[in-house]
Every structure is written in structure tokens, then in C-alpha cells.
Amino acid sequence: MxxxxxxxxxxxxxxxxxxxxxxxxxxxxxxxxxxxxxNRAMAYVRRPCPHTELGVLCNPKKSACVNGVRLIPVELIDxxxxxxxxxxxxxxxxxxxxxxxxxxxxxxxxxxxxxxxxxxxxxxKGSHDPLKDIEFLENEIAHWIADIIGRGWVRIARRIEAEKIKVESAIAERLSGLGISERQVKEAISSAELSEKPTHWTSEDILHLALHIRRVSKxxxxxxxxxxxxxxxxxxxxxxxxxxxxxxxxxxxxxxxxxxxxxxxxxxxxxxxxxxxxxxxxxxxxxxxxxxxxxxxxxxxxxxxxxxxxxxxxxxxxxxxEMIAVYPVEDENKWTDKDGNALPDVYLFRKGATARDLAYRVHTELGENFIRAVDGRTKKILGHDYVLTDGDVIKIIAKK
Ligand SMILES: Nc1nc2c(ncn2[C@@H]2O[C@H](COP(=O)(O)OP(=O)(O)OP(=O)(O)O)[C@@H](O)[C@H]2O)c(=O)[nH]1
Ligand SMILES: [Mg+2]
Incomplete structure (x- = not known):
């Protein structure tokens, strides 16, 4: 979710x-x-529902469909x-x-x-400049991230240099609980233009890096x-x-x-x-x-x-x-699951996700045993590295 x-x-x-x-x-x-x-609860985003192409109504399980518009849940946290x-x-x-x-x-x-x-x-009313709030908030979020990176930094930086560990991988490991990837950290390090030597980084440098990490990751x-x-x-x-x-x-x-x-x-x-x-x-x-x-x-x-x-x-x-909505089905002709429900599921993916990512999202075993996928519209065979597009209806074929 x-x-x-x-x-x-x-x-x-x-x-x-x-x-x-x-x-x-x-x-x-x-x-x-x-x-x-x-507070946590569901809000939703809207996408045109492919059932309109099918000519029959859909039976969504964890989403809803109103007049041909699929309502896909996302979670809001207040x-x-x-x-x-x-x-x-x-x-x-x-x-x-x-x-x-x-x-x-x-x-x-x-x-x-x-x-x-x-x-x-x-x-x-009008006595406070709302633009000021943007800067301080960025700063506070960056402090939150910087505190996680910075805990015991001197020792870690020395280890990175002595053992020739990739700095982005050491930082990504610390931030893995925030769902931040090594690639994102690498991108942030390069845009923050920090010194090659992590042992030289000051706490301001780490804060500056945290600002960039926030930008690329959240x-x-x-x-x-x-x-x-x-x-x-x-x-x-x-x-x-x-x-x-x-x-x-x-x-x-x-x-x-x-x-x-x-x-x-x-x-x-x-x-x-x-x-x-x-x-x-x-x-x-x-x-x-x-x-x-x-x-x-x-x-x-x-x-x-x-x-x-x-x-x-x-x-x-x-x-x-840049998310897209993708509909996995078990029958590529009727667009149903094994119980005959039309377009029962829809998943949101970041752009660039592949057919194999879809298989993993449906079920780990389906991802592990992936053989090929089929495009529900063109019936074309798709490989594991097929890049999903918005509105795709896809059947996954896996080893039994
Ligand atoms: N005029 C107007 N007032 C609003 C709007 N949204 C919220 N308010 C008012 O702003 C006040 C604060 O709203 P909350 O939703 O409690 O704000 P919050 O950001 O959750 O506040 P905290 O939980 O204290 O951080 C309330 O009196 C709301 O009725 C809006 O769109 N227009
Ligand atoms: Mg509140």
C-alpha cells in the first residue's frame, strides 16, 4: 500500500x-x-477502469469502481x-x-x-508569511534524517574508508528503515557535492546531504x-x-x-x-x-x-x-481471476516496474517461478523485464 x-x-x-x-x-x-x-486511514486515487472496454462490470476486491472510475486505496498518515x-x-x-x-x-x-x-x-490573518514555513519544515525533516545518518558517524566514516565500503551502501543501510535505497543515496551524495572522504564530513555536511536525500527519496x-x-x-x-x-x-x-x-x-x-x-x-x-x-x-x-x-x-x-495502475488477471481473455471475478485487483507501481515486479507483488512464489506474462489486450507474450504501463491488464504464467 x-x-x-x-x-x-x-x-x-x-x-x-x-x-x-x-x-x-x-x-x-x-x-x-x-x-x-x-491517524491512519484510506484515501484513494482515481483511474479509468478497464472494465469499460470489456463490456461487463468488474468485481473489485480491495478497491472500488464507480461509473467506470476505479478508486484505488492509498494510506494517509496524519x-x-x-x-x-x-x-x-x-x-x-x-x-x-x-x-x-x-x-x-x-x-x-x-x-x-x-x-x-x-x-x-x-x-x-495575513500576519505570518507562509513561505517561511516551507523552509523550516524542510530543515526539520532533514534533521530527522540526518540524526539517523549521524549517530556514531565518526566511527562509521573511519570504517568506510579503512574497509573501502561504498559510502552510499553504508548510509542506505542506516536508512533502510525509511525505505531509502542505495541508488537514491548515491544520487543525493552526488547532487550534494560532498567531499570524497566521509571522515571529513561535518554535521552541516550531513544535514545538507539529508536535505538532498529527502528530495530524491520522499x-x-x-x-x-x-x-x-x-x-x-x-x-x-x-x-x-x-x-x-x-x-x-x-x-x-x-x-x-x-x-x-x-x-x-x-x-x-x-x-x-x-x-x-x-x-x-x-x-x-x-x-x-x-x-x-x-x-x-x-x-x-x-x-x-x-x-x-x-x-x-x-x-x-x-x-x-510517477505511479501507474496495473491489473493482474488469471484469464487473459475474460480478465478474471480463478473464481470468475473480473478485474479483481489493481496495484500501483512506480514507473519502470516490470512484469516480474507485478508477479512478486501478487505472490512471492509467482515472482520466483515466473515464466512469462501475457498482455490481456494484445495477447502478446511478455518477458520478465517487460516494463509495465498505466492501465495494463496482465496475466502471469509461472512454474507450478
Ligand atoms: N478556513 C479554513 N479553516 C480550516 C481549513 N482547514 C482547517 N481549518 C481550521 O484550522 C484549524 C486547525 O485544523 P486541524 O485540522 O486541527 O489542524 P492540524 O494541522 O491537524 O493541527 P494539529 O493537530 O494541532 O497540528 C481548525 O479550526 C480548522 O477548522 C480550511 O481549509 N479553511
Ligand atoms: Mg491534527
């Missing part, structure tokens, strides 16, 4: 975003450190807020970041309205939250400034998304998360305040093309992580 971590300073709307995306009820309040223990100096124990410290060890990417929730200070205390998107209480040009300016710094920022109102999903659940509106509009089903059941609130939400969605919540999640999965 792909895990996405929600990070940010306190009181920016992490739990609201989480709750909106998962409809999991969690505590939300306008003061810092409302969340202490991490953690406590980080404050500047968290690595020195300020606020709730940074230990709770360990809950994000397996996160493939990070969603940085920022309060674009500037109505909370750097520690998340409510302040007058890509980050910025959710410019609370955009509903900010003038449009200011939001656009923030998005542009983020872009100049190399980040994708998406205007978001987690509050609006939460309201829409609740109204949809109550049967008041028709709304499919991610859509750019909604339909009021029973205008007679709405009071004036509710109507006004929905009008405001509709205006926001017209400007930004939606509430932004689903856009953030999907951009993270499909653009930053």
Missing part, C-alpha cells in the same frame, strides 16, 4: 485534510497540537505538528516522524492564509490550505513563489472538502470527490445558512477547479511518484 504522510506545523489543517480525504473522524481544533498520536527546533525537542519533538518511515511522499499542509504563527498559534507537494479565506491573487502569488522554489503547490480548502463529503453522505448533494462541482439534490431541505455556505463553496470550486484535496493526493501519486 502506498503511504502518504501529511506534515506541517500545528493548526494548519492536517487533520481536516485527512478527515476530508478519508472521512475518518478525528479531532480538529483551532489550537496547536490537537493531534498527538498519528501526524502531530512540527515546530521550528523540533529536532532539539521543541513542541512534541520530531520522534513522531518515525510514523512516516514508510511514506513514499509527503504532503506539506501550509496555512496560506497566514493566520497561524510559526508554532501554530492563531494570529491575525518527494513533497505543498497543499496551500485555507485558501478559502484568502484573496485569489494572494493564493496565486504563493503558488508562483513555490514554483520558483521548485515545488508544486495546489490551492486547497480542506474545510470545504470536508463539508461537501459530509453533505454528500447525508444525501443533500451529489458530489464525487475530485470533481470541480456538485449538485444540490434537495434544495428544500437546506436552510439559508447552508445554501449560502454551499454557494461560497461552489464559487471557490469555479476559481480553482475543485477543493484541491483530491488533486493534491492524485498529483502526488501520479506526477511526483
Amino acid at each position: 502506498v503511504e502518504l504522510g501529511l506534515v506541517g506545523k500545528p493548526n494548519v489543517g492536517k487533520s481536516t485534510f485527512f478527515s476530508a480525504a478519508t472521512l475518518h473522524t478525528v479531532e480538529i481544533a483551532n489550537y496547536p497540537f490537537t493531534t498527538i498520536e498519528a 501526524v502531530a505538528g512540527l515546530v521550528p527546533g523540533a529536532h532539539e525537542g521543541r513542541g512534541l519533538g520530531n520522534k513522531f516522524l518515525d510514523d512516516l518511515r514508510h511514506a513514499a511522499a509527503l504532503i506539506h499542509i501550509v496555512d496560506v492564509s497566514g493566520s497561524s504563527d510559526s508554532e501554530g498559534n492563531p494570529v491575525e 518527494p513533497m507537494i505543498i497543499a496551500a490550505n485555507k485558501a478559502d479565506i484568502v484573496e485569489v491573487p494572494r493564493v496565486k502569488e504563493f503558488v508562483e513563489k513555490c514554483r520558483e522554489k521548485g515545488y508544486v503547490a495546489v490551492p486547497v480548502s480542506a474545510d470545504y472538502e470536508l463539508a461537501l463529503r459530509k453533505a454528500a453522505n447525508a444525501g443533500l448533494i451529489e458530489y464525487v470527490p475530485g470533481d470541480s462541482s456538485f449538485k444540490i439534490l434537495h434544495p428544500e431541505k437546506l436552510n439559508t445558512a447552508q445554501k449560502k455556505a454551499l454557494d461560497k463553496i461552489a464559487d471557490f470550486m469555479r476559481v480553482y477547479g475543485g477543493t484541491g484535496v483530491q488533486k493534491v493526493i492524485e498529483h502526488t501519486v501520479f506526477e511526483l511518484l
